[in-house]
Amino acid sequence: MLPDATDEEFIATAFHRNTMTNDEGGTDNAEFRTAAVLDRVNTTWETLMGTSFACVQCHSHPYDPFTHEEYYKFLAFFDNSRDDDTYEDYPQLRHFNDSLNNELKLFTGWLSNQTSVTEVKTITKFLKSWEPSIHSLTADQMVNSELNDTKWLLFRDKGTARFKSVNLQDKNQLIYRYRAGAIKGAFEIRLDKPDGPLLVTVPVDTSGRWKISSFNFPPALGVHDIYFRYLNPTIAGTEKGGIQFDWLHFGSQLPGKQSPEFARQEKRFWSLLSANTPLTPVMMENPADMRRSTYIFERGNWLVAGKQVTPGVPASFSIFPRTVIFWAFAIIVMVISRTSPISL
Structure with a gap:
């Protein structure tokens, strides 16, 4: 996801949460999470690039510019999305009304005087998503x-x-x-x-x-x-x-236990965290300590893990900046670049 994403930017990612889920008792959540990730990869290529990418999901083809390995390197961008095929469709963006947004503003205003900017962002994200x-x-x-x-x-x-x-x-x-x-x-x-x-x-x-x-x-x-x-x-x-x-x-x-406002702000925190709000399933990336490892699926079978791969785009897209950190930037660059072989 984009750094410091706004509510509107999170909502835009809901497009990729229109994937299959299965909360029937006894089903394998890993299987259906994987199916959703594969669907997002194929949908991105077919709708945004006008190109079939799913052809190399199972094996490479002699005259295809994309390889089997490149499919899974691209899949690695999506493989670290936070969703787990849960019954509650987590992660979800919690939509605060005007009153709750005002409470959030008062809380974060106080919090910014008690701790670092990074910690303020972490706590705010948790309040807005339980993630x-x-x-x-x-x-x-x-x-x-x-x-x-x-x-x-x-x-x-x-x-x-x-x-x-x-x-x-x-x-x-x-x-x-x-x-x-x-x-x-x-x-x-x-x-x-x-x-x-x-x-x-x-x-x-x-x-x-x-x-x-x-x-x-x-x-x-x-x-x-x-x-x-x-x-x-x-x-x-x-x-x-x-x-x-x-x-x-x-x-x-x-933080801020020494502040005379602590008791009031702690109560405000719990009121925001427990509020009943409208929800939208969105895409979020796993934090570093929860990242998944991505492997090539031998013959396209998710149960047979092959070589481990890292995020990347096909070699034919030479415009990909190797210094990109956030996967969203990498995909945007690939899709809209004037030098993309598909947009030429």
């Missing part, structure tokens, strides 16, 4: 827990699940969206293995409704596998689920 977050459907190693109807991560008593390779560097707070219906209960978070070092134990508020909450934890430097364990003896020995998670956001506590 970047770890989607609960990416959990694995589940015991007495499940991806409930392939929509949310559900735990029963003594249930555990893992989130792999979570970056905790400079992080000391978890904000999460969840729903708990069972009385009482708590969950533990442990590092690196199910019985590893205990990071924190959190009692669960059993409101029965979807809710966003948070807790602070001691800094745990570096990247760790995170194990969640839910404990609720009131439902022991039953198939009853106690808690469901939607997403998790590991970040830093709100």
